[in-house]
Amino acid sequence: MADVLSLDHVRLTNRPLIICDIDEVVLEFLTPFRNFLRASGRDLLPRSFRLHGNIVQIESGETVADDLVSALQEEFFLRQQDWQTPAALAVETLAELAGEADIVFLTAMPPRHAAVRRALLDRFSLRYPLVATEDAKGPIVKRLHAGRKLPFAFIDDISRNLHSVREHAPDCLLVNLMVNADFRPLAPDPGEGVTKAGDWTEVARIIRAHISR
Ligand SMILES: [Mg+2]
Missing domain, CATH: 3.40.50.1000 (HAD superfamily/HAD-like)
Structure with missing residues (x-):
């Protein structure tokens, strides 16, 4: 248990x-997370009510893979005091x-x-x-x-x-x-x-x- x-x-x-x-x-959360993503050439698009599938590479428009989304979220929480x-x-x-x-x-x-x-x-x-x-x-x-x-x-x-x-x-x-x-x-x-x-x-x-x- x-x-x-x-x-x-x-x-x-x-x-x-x-x-x-x-x-x-x-x-x-979402506004600073978006700013955090933009600082590394990515963006969060308000296409649906989730993070996975809605984070893209700004230059290519390519959607970021799910495991990278989770890693980015983890990094954001580690550095939340700089952003939130x-x-x-x-x-x-x-x-x-x-x-x-x-x-x-x-x-x-x-x-x-x-x-x-x-x-x-x-x-x-x-x-x-x-x-x-x-x-x-x-x-x-x-x-x-x-x-x-x-x-x-x-x-x-x-x-x-x-x-x-x-x-x-x-x-x-x-x-x-x-x-x-x-x-x-x-x-x-x-x-x-x-x-x-x-x-x-x-x-x-x-x-x-x-x-x-
Ligand atoms: Mg909440």
Whole structure:
């Protein structure tokens, strides 16, 4: 059996809980990743809602092979501190929400990148606890909330993650936010039970309406 992911560093108070994805939610991902690719003569084209198959060599127009796409993504995460910046209003809005709720970051990334990400988040005063894992998010959200009688919310750009939380923590408010405007129209509809937000102002409004009930 796989080791159970440790959540010991996450200390919650007796307040509502907001669990928040990082890439494309708190930090820009697609825009800086595109800039990173362009710096080495490649580009990411918004042709469909995936990275694989949409990265091309600028000069030849040739599509980059899948294993190179994965290698480029790995290199980007190693050097994320040189490229990634907060999404508009994310820092300010989270600081305000932190006055009313506990905030936890849940990022789908190999745990080997967690220290680099932690340092990057701290640089932007995003000092909320971070859980970095490639495991499904639903069971982790369920463990974090631990059945308490307190409202909780989950924010993510990827439908798969929202659906995982819908399945394992059906009482959780689900908010879909994707900050990149080029890829947002290509994203599949998140479906039933998920509220779409266009920006952080809207996220705050949706969450406040839920946690102040
Ligand atoms: Mg994301």
